[in-house]
Amino acid sequence: MSHQDPLPPLVWDSRRVQIQGFTTGLHQVEWLLVSLVALYLVIIGTPDEGGWGLVVATSAYFGFSLMASRLSFFGERQRWLLAIHTWVMIGFITWFLYRTNGVTGPMMSLYLLAVVTSALTLGVLATLLEVAAIAACTLLLFHLAGGSVMTPDNLTLFGTNIIAFLIVGYLTSALVNAIHVSNRMLLDMASLDSLTGLFNRRAFDDLVKPIHAMAQRSRRPYSVIVIDMDELKVINDSLGHGAGDQAILSLARQLQDCKRSSDLLARYGGDEFVMLLPDTDADGARTMMQRLIAVEKGDEPRISIGVASYPEHGDQFEHLLEYADSAMYHSKSSGGNRVSIRGHAKADG
Template sequence: MSEKDSLPPVDWDPHKGHISAFTTRVYQVEWLLVSLAIFYLVVVGSPQMGGMSIVLGTAGYFLFSLLASRLKYFDERRRLLLTLHTLAMVGFITWFLHGIDGVQGPMGSLYLLAVVTSALTLGSTATLLLVGLIAACYLFLFQSAGGDLLSAEGLVLAGSNLMVFLITGYLTAVLVDAIHVSNRMLLKLATRDALTNMFNRRAFFDLVTPIHADALRYRRPFSVVIIDMDDLKVINDREGHSSGDSALRAVASCLEDCKRANDLVARLGGDEFGMFLPNTDEQGAVAMLECLLERAEDELPRISVGVATYPQHGESLETLMEHADHAMYSSKAAGGHRVFLSGAPRQVAN
């Protein structure tokens, strides 16, 4: 992944994302199934009785797949769509096998396509239920083809095939669950600061960018805040880096507690933190930061704060971050533990 690649949404659900991605692939699985059916009919030949109905049914199943891929109704119902596709796949395979040589021929393993599709998208519980449905269809076809389940040979043949379906579905579902867990861990590592568990710099900008664009579109005010600790080096030198880490965590905790539900806060690096305050003008931002500094006066190390607001101090996020950064350095130059509004210093606490 390059530096310019955006991260997935921070509230991204790997399982939901996986379902959305696989929806575009399920049609390819169905077309593969249709291709195998056509290949069998061309190479082996259609049965003398009902051969035309098999051809028409295969064509109908292919048209169903094409139609389902175009329906807008399922745009927000991907799981339902995949469930319907999987059930239709089982139905088509059962009907096709019933029209040829049943499950005892080379096409009996087609059920594995439905099992794997379910395991990849619908989870282990749904796959277990699907394997039960396939078992019923399989036993029906086995009996219809003249198989004897009461014989040792028939019992071993049917039982071994059903076990293959069950084991394949289980192992695939377990593998998918492990991948989802790994994706969640990787997403956390990519978006969270290890020390404070806040969003990191990259996640902050990825999250702020669409909110910033929306605010510009509707001309809604917002404020950008840069916060820097005044005495972190002193704390590290006097008390050790463990005390410095504790101070950073204390500031991070205070920022998380003081922010509103829609505000974004992140550790941008070192002892620097950033905040994005949607729908917040100059007065609102300063009032909020007054409360922050009053709390920090008793509980936290000294901090310097710089604020820039749209539209007074610019439009682009880069420009506003630069103005807020300059205001923060002005606060430091004035002795620290102050809020400076870009272009208009205001002392809140000294």
């Protein structure tokens, strides 16, 4: 995976992503249905009664699918539009079976296209409702054909088909849910630091982009803060890396306790942490960090902090991060446990 590959949203609606990703596939399923119906009509022939009506209905259904694919029919969170497609699909298949007397034939399996489509995107409940609708349509077809579903052959056929639809729908929905869980776990692994549970460097860089873009549009400030522990090497050398990890965890908890809900916090690597404070200028960030280092820490290691702010210190996030990192090293070289602002103009111990 390239370092330029963007992370997916860290808070996302997996169902919405699934629907958006399946839009093209849905139209292909609909066109496959039309192709199977057209192939049947070519090989078997149109029925003597209502044949032209069936051709018109098939053309209209294809036109509906084609128009939807060209008009970007699906927007965000519009699951009901996909549900409409599946219900129209069920209606079209029922009309086709009615006109071809196919309720007892192999074309009953066309309903599987609607079941699988629903299971892939709409979930178990919607799929069960559609299977119930298919069962009702099947009973109606038996009635319109003048037969009885209660004969041994028809009852076996009806029960076998409905059970097959239920099994396919349930297993497909379960598979999709398992994929959603796996995607969530992979996303967490890709975006969270394994030791602290904070965002990692890649996730932080990805999340900063929309905040920076919004600040550029509104010309509102934000501050970048780099925090580094002063004595981690001493702890690792004297007490071991386990103690060093505990010191990093302790600092991570302190930073989480002091940040606001709108602030971003990440472990940027080793003992270095980075924060982004929206709607906060350099003085506001400095005051916030001064409160952090003023807290009595006991045996906890001291920290050095550097601050840079948009737009005061630069117009690009990458430059601000470099400036904040440089200010942090100024704090460290000045004795540590202090806050420095870009340009080394202000430093506090």
